[in-house]
Amino acid sequence: MEYLYILCLLAPCYATLNNKKFPDDFMFGTATSSYQVEGAWNEDGKGENIWDRLLHTNPNFTVNGDNGDITCNSYHKYKEDVALVKELNVTHYRFSLAWARILPNGHVDQINEAGVQYYKNLITELRANNIEPFVTIYHWDLPQTLQDEGGWPNSNIVDAFVDYARLCFQLFGDEVKYWMTFNEPKNTCWQGYGAGTKAPGIKAAGIEDYLCSHNLLKAHAKAWHVYDEEFRATQKGQVGIVIDSNWWEPSTNSSDDLEASETKLQFTFGWYAHPIFIGDYPKVMKNNIRRRSLAQGYTKSRLPEFTPEEIEFIKGTADFLGVNMYSSALVTPVENHDVNAIGYEADSEVRDWLSENWKRGASPWLVVTPWGVQKLLRWIKEQYDNPRIIITENGYSDYDGTLDDVDRIDYIQQYLSSVRDAMDEDGVDVFGYTVWSLMDNLEWVYGFTNKFGLYNVDFNSPNRTRTAKKSVGVYQNIIRTRCLVDDCIDS
Template sequence: MASSSAFFIFILISYYSKKSYGEELNNKKFPKDFMFGAATASYQVEGAWNEDGKGENMWDHITHKVPSPIVNNDTGDVACDSYHKYKEDVAMLKEMGVDFYRFSLSWSRILPSGFDNEVNQLGVEHYRNLIKELRANNITPVVTIYHFDLPQTLQDLGGLQNDFFIDRFVDFARVCFREFGEDVKYWITFNEPWSICNIGYGFGWLNATAASPGIGEYLCSHNLLRAHAKAWRMYDEEFRNDQNGLLGITISGNWFEPSTNSSADIEASETLLQFTFGFYIHPIVHGDYPEVMRKNVDHRSALQGFSQSRLPKFTQDEVQLIQGTTDFLGINMYTSSLVTLEESDDISNISYTADTGVTSWQPEEWESSGSSWLKVYPKGARQLLKWLGTNYKGIKMIITENGYSDNDGELEDDKRISYYQRYLSNIRDAMEFDGVDLFGYTAWSLMDNFEWINGYSQKFGLYQVDFNSPNRTRTPKKSAKWYSKLTRTKCIVDDCTE
């Protein structure tokens, strides 16, 4: 009986090591030079919001509003206290055996006024110390220059909707390259332009400012792309020869699955992919917005009585400035949606969504997470990577965020492990069968942190953080131990082949 039970257990373990939630898992190892890492962002983890000369940023301002727009009136005033506990953060990263750490720089910690006339040396020293600690532990820093936390001084002047932002960003980027570039080889200019512009200025909630649908997101994106390009050109001309780094941008969005096999729904998928990913990649690769965006927005703008399109146009000089300005492409991917064309003759609706002519939704039967927007659909990861690889050949890519949320930060987080396994299996399939050129993967997030409007109500961390403890005690979850094994074996199941 004992021997037969042992055999049954062996078969069971073997079965579940190759399957997750009934899905067959890819048992090929990731390449030896493939990098695994973890990520955070400055406002979400640092705390120390008004210490050591740091200026106010837009999230300091938003979270201190009365009444607060944040769930449970949460703030990032202390957050995970990573400003003081960065060595503990690095020890956690080392414990998991990651190859790199993706983090962002707080603009207002380095330039308190938002302008480069005053550099806060204590802020600079903090990031130097973090980078030094990472390198001492053989962890590569991957640094995002802008991750949502604009200095409030610049937000008061219109933020990214004001084209004066372009040169202010280039000034900040120059300070970053000058102060940290000798020790940083991977730079990301912007995290999630779509979120910054569409959620921030179109819908209004990411900035907790007045919404400007159909106009604000296009102004923001036009300025962001020009700022990215000018920063890339500046790095290329002033720093690359000495520092030999790589500079990219991180984009984000859902995979949009056609709701049926009809040509109309396939067209809807392509349209929304172009309005989401092509919105930013197309100008960088080809010098201009996707044709379907230009056609739709120009047409609707004219019907609505605008004297010119709500989607700005690049000058010929700007086309040449922007085209070719990335060394790699970061992809933040979490979920998917179903789509169909939305036939409507109503032109009174001035909005990005109406411009797409597409409606999207997530079926109730898809597996849920702790976030209403994050439904689990692993095969969407492969489909998105395949689409990107097909449409933008020759660009190296890295997954800069992928993760799963719950609401209680439980330590026995088997659903998070299953999510990682199934998504990584599809990512490996994209590399193996679709020829996608992918060089790294980043788990979001290293630890539970401040999730913007949702405060601390959603937990994405590999490490649990006790936000009721003054010490912000960190405890590894089961997923951290699983991820540690992944980083060392390059394998998502127990028994891998080369």
């Protein structure tokens, strides 16, 4: 066993594909997000969002100065997009609502009816084709007016988000049964307000990213309670959240490296899952950040504290858990760590890196480690009493958008096999899987250079022509047979 462990660290370690069928009710889908595909950034009354402002004022923020002004032009081509989703024969399509398209100034006193109608049309088109809408309320595109008021680190954002969420439930809830409040809150907060690598591009690590997360968790919980108290009885839907993480693989079997893995998981996934499923932040986060804060001269921890009432209010506010998982990394404790360094990564006191022997995608953070998803799912089950999980994002990037995307096919098959292993061997309650993404789109700071799509998009064409890649046929077949190999056995 130890020999196999070493081999998996030194080279790609792919098991034989699982030969058990996925359950008949297992959901297969694909996904996009509003800023990445819609375009029409200032049409029909849409307000400016933080990505619009950042990339218009600082085009060097992305590769080649790419932005979401037009991108895939899905605002005008949504019927064509739904036809592609239908062609895939998936059960569900995950997309996000653009807050500033519905509420141009971020507040409910000004509703943009054209934006509302766009999403009603999209949902109607999906329903007409027997496709379940999975709706993300917030996927990183805050209205600029709310950022001007302080953004996510300002506690006023909580009620602004809850007002927006309530309106979404009112407008679309009769046709939407799966809601996700937030996509990848770590990247909203750590990258948006800590590292500054996503909009609004603020660098205040270890301060504003923690304030952001604190408010975001309270906003999530309050929105869940609004749905539970005001809409669940009539709309009969579910509300969850989407949390992302690598699998953090101990670089050796030593107790120090095993502890480093657990610490990094708590600082990454537990940061958001622990308050929702257990109550309060993970102990290692509270202890580390307080200890380091006091050593740095602060009179209290840089990590805000929840009141006992807030802990109880947040606990239990997820009907299901969305998990975004692509990649893994090796970890070990930081030796002789700098006590004066401030930020999420420094506070964890864990060093992580990618093995040079792991196959890489175009995205610099993406390595092909399908065994990692089973390990992460098993960890989530053990930590949080086996919550209902749907893989809300998983996919592979290349540079050229090739139609002969054999690497993407291999990636999807291997990761799905590992998901099936987690269900079969570990009893993890996974009810669905979602490929990122439906089509090539704007991949944030990497612009149009990192292509994740099942469908190629010609960004040089005014029509933004979509063309099926080889992976489309393979994914269709997996969904049709509920099987990863030619000869499956019933589960």
